[in-house]
Amino acid sequence: MESIPTQPWPLWRRIGFRFAFVYLVLSFNPASFLEFIPGAYGVMQVLFSPIDWLTAWVNKHWLHIADPLVMPNGSGDTSYGWAVMYTYLMLAFVAGIVWSIADRKRPAYHQLHYWLCLLLRYTLLLACFSYGIQKVFALQMPFPNMSQLATPLGDFLPMRLSWMFIGYSTPYQVFSGVAEVVAALLLLWRRTATLGALVAFGVMLNVAMLNLSYDIPVKIYSIHLCFISAYLLWQERSRLIPFFLLNKPAMPSVLFEHQFATKWKRISRVVAKSLFVLASMGITIVSAMQYREQVNAEIVKVLPPVKPDMYQVEWWVQNGDTVKTDYANAAHWKDIIFDYNGQGSINAVDSMFRIRYRRSYFAYLPDSTGTTLAFRKFATDSAPLFTLQLQLPDSNSMLLKGKINADSVAIRLRRMHRHFQLAEKQFHWLSEANR
Structure with a gap:
């Protein structure tokens, strides 16, 4: 028999979970897990077309952010990005109320809670790993080129200034990338997942503050990653508060200790995790290495007879x-x-x-x-x-x-x-x- 907690939840937790579950599942982007599969991006576009239509309708009748909405284009904070976030919040609010009325007698959602936390854990893992690998290979923020060096400092926008600040120092960029990769690797294992969420929260909070302070257009996504980290840590509050604040012993974590009773389920979990590591993380590393070789070859390419x-x-x-x-x-x-x-x-x-x-x-x-x-x-x-x-x-x-x-x-x-x-x-x- 599978180990599933049976304790009932207080009312506030059940209502909060319903709202959070709907919003977080709606916000989940499966493309981050499936992008290595040929044709997956096109399928995702078809599946998410109803969301695009609903977002446009909500914006037209209620939000009035912009007309027409501008899709993400390198900036994640476009009018569409904000409109879809508000649309998800409205859907989660309405769905949370309907769910609370229709399922008001259910004492808890232990099974759904486990799968939601697992989904968030791997979403956060992939985000930390993909961004971290780019920095480890010093690819995300390039060293300022000659044109940028010749531009007066006061003419730069805050984002470009921050980009060059990090890109100037390869050791610092690699260091920040290693911190993100360490968070991802800790999140990969159940026993270190809580520590991984702590590291990820610290790293992503710093990223979010950079985005907010230097007007970098990845504010929505970075704040979401902070929220995901905080959500995972909140589930461990009964352990973290005694250990860090009350100087009391903490019990072992059971958040991800979901023991499957049948052998085929246990084998399936090992196989699925191995495929995930090889496909998602392995392909990310190989792609980063190939891109680094390409960048290194292009960045010093001279076109004779012009002397740079x-x-x-x-x-x-x-x-x-x-x-x-x-x-x-x-x-x-x-x-x-x-x-x-x-x-x-x-x-x-x-x-x-x-x-x-x-x-x-x-x-x-x-x-x-x-x-x-x-x-x-x-x-x-x-x-x-x-x-x-x-x-x-x-x-x-x-x-x-x-x-x-x-x-x-x-x-x-x-x-x-x-x-x-x-x-x-x-x-x-x-x-x-x-x-």
């Missing part, structure tokens, strides 16, 4: 007339950075390109002979914005000629050999003064 560096605009001739660089005019090109891997930026606010932090970002590609240079808004664009003839009078100069829109231009660039102290990654055990 910062170049100053010495002169600009447009339609036969010399145009003096006007530093007060934001649209005038003042300097241009050719970074590695065919990426670059211009110290100007030129609407032809991608404007970020008062610099114009572009992608460039020399032809096979190294005599022309094609400028694109995005590297994936099929057609360039314009193509200029490329000449290299000497090792420190570049001459670009051709047409930009309807204007004939000739641009002479001088290589600056710009040195950024931040790129040195300085570290001193001995510091005689603040620097």
Whole structure:
């Protein structure tokens, strides 16, 4: 016979559980468990289409957050993200009331409680592990590129500042990733799951505070992960409070000690857990390793004959007339950075390109002979914005000629050999003064 607790719950706990169960199950994203299966993402989209319709209806008639709703797009805090969260809360509230009336005589929900905690434990485990592995391989926050180093600090948004703060220091990023991976590994085993939830709560609370303090658009998700950690810890309050606050002994945890009576169930649990570790965690590690190799190869890729560096605009001739660089005019090109891997930026606010932090970002590609240079808004664009003839009078100069829109231009660039102290990654055990 399977070991299931039989103690009745107080009324407040039954009502609270019904609400929490509905909300947390609705918020559960099975794609995180099934993304390694080909075609799973498409199936999830079909299954969740009713939720999308209901969210749009609730927003239109009650919430009025935005019209139309913007789906997650790299930001998890879009209008859709907030609308779907409020929709889940409303559904959980209504379902909790109906459930409490219809099932008011049931004394407890021990079986459902076990499966809910198990679902939350593995959801938290996957989140900690996937984010942690990215940081362990220093992939989530890259080191600032040349264009970012050349951007005045005051022009950055808080999120980008925090991203570069962490990306600057590989040891710190790896350290924070190890903390998340440790939380995931502790959550993997029943005997250490409570400690894992404690570590995960501390790690995710720090992440949530970074997101809230630096306006990083993953606020909803990080707060959810904090809530999941807190929910798991709340189930262990009868053990944690005596141990940490009252200096009293704590009984062993029974939260995940669900003993299956039949042999096939015990074997199935071992097989399912092994498959989970191999499929989800194993694939995450392999994917991270492959992506790191790709990033390391791309990040230092030079496209001859362009030498990655910062170049100053010495002169600009447009339609036969010399145009003096006007530093007060934001649209005038003042300097241009050719970074590695065919990426670059211009110290100007030129609407032809991608404007970020008062610099114009572009992608460039020399032809096979190294005599022309094609400028694109995005590297994936099929057609360039314009193509200029490329000449290299000497090792420190570049001459670009051709047409930009309807204007004939000739641009002479001088290589600056710009040195950024931040790129040195300085570290001193001995510091005689603040620097």
